Amino acid sequence: MSDKISIAIVSDGKYGHRAYEVIKKKFYCKYIVLDYKGYFEDIRIEEETLKKLKNFDILITYLRNPDLTYTLLEEINTQENLDKNLFIIIGIWKGEGFKRQMERFKNVVCPDLLCNLDEKYLRGKLEYYPQLREFLRHFGKPMVNIYLDNNNIIRNIEIIRDSPCGAVSKTLQEFFGEKMEKDTLRRIGLRVQHFCNAGKFKLFSEKECKRIKAGQILLEGINLQKC
Structure with a gap:
């Protein structure tokens, strides 16, 4: 496990467990359930929770409530004397309008799929947030x-x-030990959809199935070589 960067999975308790179990094998990572009170514009996040979050290099949010997501971003970006140059990846979001609103914060990105993050997608962010380069060494676009x-x-x-x-x-x-035949790659692309969580979120407005797209992204990243 690398101690170069620290990552917090920020959730309302429903999603993010799998990402936490995977990411903690490579980086220092914590699963944090966000404590808050109120509704809509009156949401208040517990001060102790905010203090914890500001000490991480990257936050990955799995919050189903868009008002809670916005409040978190606003609170983080209005805090003074942040110990680190914090970057936030929004794992659940709905609608291009919400995406544009969130990405007005310079330290925020709302990817269509977390497995679509790479150096090209994050261009313009890597120089100011070098922790993203370290993250992409292990996670992102396959x-x-x-x-x-x-x-x-x-x-x-x-x-x-x-x-x-x-x-x-x-x-x-x-697929280890199988023979690579004409339909093997197709079966790999179909099988990854079984493990993909994106379709469960039900928070995307596009007609394209996110699980199908995840399969396509994986196949694009496979390089076949002879031993």
Whole structure:
């Protein structure tokens, strides 16, 4: 586990557990359930919780209440004397209007899928928030080498960059030892949808199924090589 950066998974208690279990294997990571009171514009987040959060390098939020998400971002960005140059990744959001509103904060990004984060997606952020480069060394848009022997049997799978939820590694371990045939990659793309959580969030306005897109993203990141 690297101690170069620290990450907090910020949740209302429903989602984020899998991301926490995966990310903590590589970085110092905490799962924090956000304590708050009130509704809509009267939401108040517990001061002690805010103090904890400001000490992390990256926050990944899984909050279903958009008002709570906005309040958190506003509170974080109005705090004085932040100990770190904090960056926030919004894991659950709905609608392009909400996305634009959140990304007005310079330290916030709302990706369509967490497994779509890479250096290109985060261009313009990497120089000011160098912790993102460290995060992308292990998590984001999948990068995988699959090694085949002379009989096209999968003998080794090197996951250079996993999805934050771990769906990529869970999927590929099932294919170790199989023969790479015409439909193998298609089956990999379908199988990752079983482990993908994006469809459960039900917070996306696009017609395209997020699980299908996750499968496409994985296939784009697979590089086949001979042993």
